[in-house]
Amino acid sequence: MAVDILSVSHLEDIWLVTLKVYEGVYKKDEYIVRVVDVPLAPTVMDEASQIAVMKAFVLNQVTKHMRHGSLPPTGMQIDGQHVWELKTTSSSL
Secondary structure, three states: OOEEEEEEEEEOOEEEEEEEEEEOOEEEEEEEEEEEOOOOOOOOOOHHHHHHHHHHHHHHHHHHHHHOOOOOOOOEEEEOOOOOOOOOOOOOO
16 A cells, blocks of 8 residues: 555644555645544553554554545544554463
């Protein structure tokens, strides 16, 4: 997939993620995704971990929109209320 993250920044509960999107009909050198209503990250999560989780979250959301052909042309805003909810898997061997 040709979606690259150029930058990630945040101020309180709003995160801005700038992407470069070159996939199918989408050709954007700078595509801004605003993630709003983001709660405080768990205290055990350092800054690098927060950025990694946010990158994965945004890529997932953008990919879903692109698959449905509905990526807004000038940027998008997504709800980040559940961004820190990590799914865990347990295996019992």
